[in-house]
Amino acid sequence: MAALILSDLRQRPLPNSVRTERVIMSGRRMFSASHFYRQEKFSDVENAEIFGACFSPHGHGHNYVLEVVLEGTLPDGYRPMIIRQSLEQILIEVTRTLDHKHLNFEVQEFRTLVPTTENIVLYLRERVLRQIEELIAQKALDRSVVFKGLKLFETPDLWVEVLG
16 A cells, blocks of 8 residues: 655645645555576576576565655645555556566566566666656646655565665
8 A cells, every 4th residue: 555755734835825745655566476597698507606596497486565656746636646546556557567477487578687686676667667657648647746766675674776
């Protein structure tokens, strides 16, 4: 579920001025995927030495958590629900291609690129940015909304973060 953090609401607008609020909203979505680490240019012995337990013919899986952070301005009358709905739509769309997939075999980009958490987060960032552009073009999201960053948690104690 998305969390909403509003800027200081105690500030009062001057009479006859337009009131705006800056908001930062983040949402999380879990997806499950499996993968293994392997470089074609290395022998099996070299892959085992370099990647250790992550090199295996069948791979292993994770329950990843993706967190996306957006920031925008809410003019008077603008509903934060619009950002929340867009954020949830973005999370669903970008994780759909990875959820319950073996990344090395089922996701084209990872047939040659080792699906490390770092590479997966960069893959997801491109898709998040594309989704934001599409929502703005469809006028489903205000132009003031910008991508601030994302985190991909491989485990609760291990994640990679990419800033806007």
